[in-house]
Amino acid sequence: xxxRQSKTPLKKILDFVGGxxxxxxxxxxxxxxxxxxxxxxxxxxxxxxxxxxxxxxxVGEHGLKLRYSWCMGGITFxxxxxxxxxxxxxMFYYVPEEHRAFSDMKDLRFMVPFGIILRNMHRWxxxxxxxxxxxxxxxxxxxxxxxxxxxxxxxxxxxxxLLTLMLSFTGYLLPWDQLGFWAVTVGTNxxxxxxxxxxxxxxxxxxxxxxDNDIRFAIIGGTRIGANALVRAYVWHCVGxxxxxxxxxxxxxxxxxKDGFSGPL
Amino acid sequence: MEEQVRSDKSGYMLMNKPGYPRxxxxxxxxxxxxxxxxxxxxxxxxxxFLAYAPxxxxxxxxxxxxxxxxxxxxxxxxELLVYFDPWIAGVMLPQQILIGxxxxxxxDVTPTEQGNYDFRKRRFAVGFFTVGISFxxxxxxxxQLLRGPSWQLYWPFIDYxxxxxxxxREGVHLKEGGAALKSLPLGTGLALIIGFATIGxxxxxxxxxxxxxxxxxxxxxYYLKELGYIKYFVVQSHVMMMVGTFVKIILRLxxxxxxxxxxxxxxx
Ligand code: HEM
Numbered sequence: 006x007x008x009r010q011s012k013t014p015l016k017k018i019l020d021f022v023g024g025x026x027x028x029x030x031x032x033x034x035x036x037x038x039x040x041x042x043x044x045x046x047x048x049x050x051x052x053x054x055x056x057x058x059x060x061x062x063x064v065g066e067h068g069l070k071l072r073y074s075w076c077m078g079g080i081t082f083x084x085x086x087x088x089x090x091x092x093x094x095x096m097f098y099y100v101p102e103e104h105r106a107f108s109d110m111k112d113l114r115f116m117v118p119f120g121i122i123l124r125n126m127h128r129w130x131x132x133x134x135x136x137x138x139x140x141x142x143x144x145x146x147x148x149x150x151x152x153x154x155x156x157x158x159x160x161x162x163x164x165x166x167l168l169t170l171m172l173s174f175t176g177y178l179l180p181w182d183q184l185g186f187w188a189v190t191v192g193t194n195x196x197x198x199x200x201x202x203x204x205x206x207x208x209x210x211x212x213x214x215x216x217d218n219d220i221r222f223a224i225i226g227g228t229r230i231g232a233n234a235l236v237r238a239y240v241w242h243c244v245g246x247x248x249x250x251x252x253x254x255x256x257x258x259x260x261x262x263k264d265g266f267s268g269p270l
Numbered sequence: 271m272e273e274q275v276r277s278d279k280s281g282y283m284l285m286n287k288p289g290y291p292r293x294x295x296x297x298x299x300x301x302x303x304x305x306x307x308x309x310x311x312x313x314x315x316x317x318x319f320l321a322y323a324p325x326x327x328x329x330x331x332x333x334x335x336x337x338x339x340x341x342x343x344x345x346x347x348x349e350l351l352v353y354f355d356p357w358i359a360g361v362m363l364p365q366q367i368l369i370g371x372x373x374x375x376x377x378d379v380t381p382t383e384q385g386n387y388d389f390r391k392r393r394f395a396v397g398f399f400t401v402g403i404s405f406x407x408x409x410x411x412x413x414q415l416l417r418g419p420s421w422q423l424y425w426p427f428i429d430y431x432x433x434x435x436x437x438x439r440e441g442v443h444l445k446e447g448g449a450a451l452k453s454l455p456l457g458t459g460l461a462l463i464i465g466f467a468t469i470g471x472x473x474x475x476x477x478x479x480x481x482x483x484x485x486x487x488x489x490x491x492y493y494l495k496e497l498g499y500i501k502y503f504v505v506q507s508h509v510m511m512m513v514g515t516f517v518k519i520i521l522r523l524x525x526x527x528x529x530x531x532x533x534x535x536x537x538x
Contacts, residue, residue: 047294107328125318149384156375186329187338195360207536
C-alpha cells in the first residue's frame, strides 16, 4: 500500500506501459520469462533464449573487467557479423567479372544510394578486424589463457587468425583496381617460391614443376592474376572462407563455454 | 574438465572455487556487449562518412606501380624480401611463425599461471613473444611508411625529387642505390651457419654448467629440466630462427652480405 502511494505519476505510466509490453501474450510467447527483475528470472532469461544461451547464466566478476579482456574477442566477432551484413549487401551490386568489377565499384561510389557508405564500412571493418584479432591474440597470450585446459582453443584461434588474414587478402583483389591487383600479384608471387612446389622455389626441377603447373598456378588459376583469379578470390571470399571461419568460431565459442572463461589462479 | 583443472600443479582455478564472486550475466554482461556493439557501429559509421575506401585506376597488367605493396598485414614479409629470398621470407618464415604460435601451449612449461597480467613466473615466454610481435609490427611500419619507389628508404619528412623516378636518395642514382653486395665464400658461410646452430643449441646448457651457483641460472636450469630434450629443441630452434633473422639483417645492412650460403639450388 505504502509503496503504491510513493509512486510518482511518471513511474505509474512507465509501469503501465511496461506491463502492456512484457505482460501481453505475444511477448510472453517469444521471451517466456517476464521482465527479468529478480535473479531467478535473470538466469532464466539466459537459459531460455536461443541466442542468449551461448553465454553462461552467471559470470565471474573478474572476467567482466574491460581491462582484463579488452573485449577484443567479442569485438572481432561483432566485426565479423558486420562484415557479413555489409558483404551480403555489396554482393547485390558487384559481379566478379574482369570487365565489370571495376565499373561496379564506380557505381557503388556514384550511383547506388549509400553505396559508398556500404563499401567504406566493409573496408574499414575489415582492417579493424585484422587489427582486433591480433590484439585479441596478444591479450590471450599475456594473460596465459592458452594454458591447460585451453590449448586446443588457442590452436583453433591461430587458424582463425590465418582465416581472417586470408579473408582480407582475397577481398583486396575484388575491386579490380591497381592497388588490389598488384598487392595480390606481389602476395601470390610468394607462392611460386615454395620449395619443390613453386616454379621459382628451390629444387622445383625435381618434380618437373613449371610456371603452368606449380602451386601458384593452382591457387590463381593461371600464370598471372586474371579473370580466373578474380572468380576464385570471389568464391573463397564470399563462400569458402566465411563458411570455414564460421565453423571454427562455433567451435571456439563452444570450447570457451566448456572450459570456462579464464580466471586468476 | 573439473578433473583436469584440479590436477594442475598449482591447485584450483580460483574461478572454480565455490566462493568466487559471480554475477548474473543479465544484465551485467549483456549490457557491456550491447554498448560495445553500439560503440563500434557508431565509430565505423562515422569513419565511413569521413574516410573513403581507396579505389585507384582500373587494374592493368602493363602498368606496374613502383612500389607495388602488399596489404599492410603482409607487408612485414615483403619487407623481409630485402634480406631473404622469397622461399624464406614468403614461405618458410610465415609457416614457422604459424607452427610456432600453435605449439606455444604445448611447449610452455612455466607454472600454469593464468588469468592475470602477472609475468614474474613466465619471463622468458613473455619476452620471446613480445620481441617477436614488436619485430612483426616494426617491419610493418618500415614497409608501409618508409619504403618508396624501388623499395628504397624514404623518410616521410623529407621532400624527395622523384619525379623522374630515377633518384633514390638525394644525389644517389637508382643504379648506384643497389650497392655492391657480395655473398660469403661457401666454406665461411657453412661454418657460420653450423657454428651458429651449434652454439645456439648448447649455449643455455653451457651457461647452466658454468655458473651453477647463480640464482638466475638455477631458475634456468630448473626450467630446462622441466622442458626436456624435445620441447627444448622445438623452443630453441624457433628462438634461433628469430635471432638468425636479426643476424642476417645486420650482416646485410652493416656488411653488405648478400647471401650467407650461395649454392646453385638455394641461397640463404
Ligand atoms: C576470428 C577470430 C576470433 C574470434 C571471433 C574470437 C572470439 C573470441 C571470444 C568472443 C572470446 C571470449 C573472450 C574474449 O572476448 O576475450 C575468445 C576467447 C579466446 N580466444 Fe578467441 N577469437 C578469435 C581468434 C583467436 C585467436 C587468433 C586466438 C589465439 C591465437 C584465440 C584464442 C582464444 C582463447 C585461448 C580464448 C579463451 C580465453 C580465456 O578463456 O581467457 N582466439 N575468443
